[in-house]
Amino acid sequence: MATDGQVIPSAMQLSTFTKVTSIPKEESYKDFPVAVRVKAPEMTFHEHALVDIVAVIDVSGTMGWNYVNGSAVPNHRLELVKEAMKKVIENLGGAQNRLAVVPFSDKVIEAGVTPLTEMTKEGQQRVQKTVDGLKPGGGTAFRAPLQKAAQILDDRKAVEDRLAFIIFLSDGKDTYGFSKEDIPRAYQIHTFGISEDHSAEALQNMATVTSGSYTTITNNDLDKITEKMDQLSDKLSSIVAVDMSIYLKSLNPGVSLLRIESCTADDTSSKSQISDNKLSANIFVRTISSSEEREFTAYLHVPESQGNGSKGVMELLTVGGRYNQSWDRKQITLSESVVTIERPGSTPPAPSSCKELNWIEERVEYWCKVKLDLSAMYDKAEAEAGVTVSGGESQCQCQCQDLQTLRAGSLVAIDRAMHHDIYTATLLAVKLRHCSRGGAAEPATENAPSTTAQGAKAV
Known part of the structure; x- marks a missing residue:
């Protein structure tokens, strides 16, 4: 998007930090940590890409009932999901964002499927009415609803300025042979595992393969569904950067990259890759939202310094990158920085004359x-x-x-x-x-006391 015909540039900040500032030149350091941080500024909705979201909602029998010893006890999971969807619909309003719904049990519930609907006031009411009418019943199968969601997004005609996502909610285990090969790779999938009995491996695979996210909600925390869905939909509707690539290159033949870790627990939305010679690496971040901060730690092997002099500075890494603005896909280059470390020489010991x-x-x-x-x-x-x-x-x-x-x-x-x-x-x-x-000793005026017990240790 633009204001007065001008593209609004991103003010994304890339910075590096080291907690250790000095290593004696005669020493090596394994697992030397370098923090790499990228932060997006707070931006207005004019600088966000429009989004298309398909919400895939499990309406199997367990979403409404717990079956214990042949008896059915209400659990209200589907009702809580309906409340959470109200917040999603609300967050997507105020712009031209669109939402579709695909309910499923052991098959797609075609009567409840909605097309991508613009979130005007009328569109919000229409989709919410469909969601409110969903009823629990049947088994659980993941493949068909995922394919349906991907097909809805594939069939779009005007996608140049839109991002697309799938939100997948389920409380059960797929019983129809779902595998990784059934996951559509073209769109980020953000999964929610509701209750302790959901297919954790399948939902986590969906998130990992597509650089999405995986959220678990236990039976004791079912009331947090609305909060989590609110946070996710707000984040997806305020994305400012996509397809970010951060590169790290060694500036010294002896400095090698050992591993890279995300500082976000259970992060599935980013990936890192280290070259075979361990002299370079890349960090890939699929999306970054307004005000979001992402941090990674790169661990290096720093060798002994071969330089001359009692004190010097060693250049370890150069760090830079690029990304695309979400609203127009214009590529932006991140400013490059160099990570250095002081390499002081050791101080020669004083003459042992005393x-x-x-x-x-x-x-x-x-x-x-x-x-x-x-x-x-x-x-x-x-x-x-x-x-x-x-x-x-x-x-x-x-x-x-x-x-x-x-x-x-x-x-x-x-x-x-x-x-x-x-x-x-x-x-x-x-x-x-x-x-x-190193000075000369003053003449001693008294003799040193003699020691008669040699080699005794203090207690």
Whole structure:
């Protein structure tokens, strides 16, 4: 569409982000993440393509009844779908969008089929009346209604400025041999699996093969059908870009693309492909609606840097793309960006001219060894006192109490000596701290304390 004869350009934004900004040049990084984000601005209905939608609605017996032990109990699923269709019809109004309905059970219910009808006020009322008149009954077969929906869209005469979609709702399992080969590829199919007993695999295949969407609604959430259908129909009637292709190309022979993931859970509306040599990739997005944001994460292998110098920048990827405006199919090129990463060199270690800086750790290890030896000595003495009872039980109790008193006193004395010793070593290390920066050590005014316990570990 155009305003005053001028094509309205899209302001689609493509951007890249990295959470990691620096990798030492001597290190490699596997699974380095790069976020690729595309965002559509909010646009008016003048910048949206017109849409044709065929709603394929399951009206089998289970859409109205649960059959338990030979008894039929109402479940109102079809009534909830009718309410949801009211919101779809409302969202498609106000423009020249069109809607058709194909009800089915074990066959297409021809009496309930409507042609593509423009959503004027009169057209909305006519389609809603047909939907309200649907009744549940029969089995479940997917092939015939899907073929009918595709045929309705195929028979259109003026399709240059229109997008076409199929919405497929069912609560049951196909019992007539439906397979992937029965799915029409020309149109996006957006499926809704109602209740836990629907054909999940078949509905998901419809969505995946056509880059559509698959939504499940459990028995406990049946009241959300209207909300979900409202969101979908609003999205389909505000599409601003179609057939988007985002490319990623390595700018370094050692930088390879490992995988690409969508940041949207269960995303079936986009696909990605990495080249055999892993130096390039493409992300394909079928449609993007007004204000919609899509984000993907590309995981790279980044090798060690072969450049010279202590600090540099490595170019990893170039990212760009193109898409078609939905209303006139004019191709738009996305601005290209380059993903870089800093590759600093490691800082050479300071000259090891001040071994005294290790004194603190050595002294801690030494005193821990002393404490362990002391504890073991008293444990042995108390054990011997417990079995040597020549003076009777009272003599044993007296010896044990004396040993416990000596243990406590010894520990206090050792703690005091340890604190003084480590404090002295710390003062000396502080005096010589500039050695770690490569400077000459000041002459020591006191000797380093000797260590008599070597190799003991701190506890």
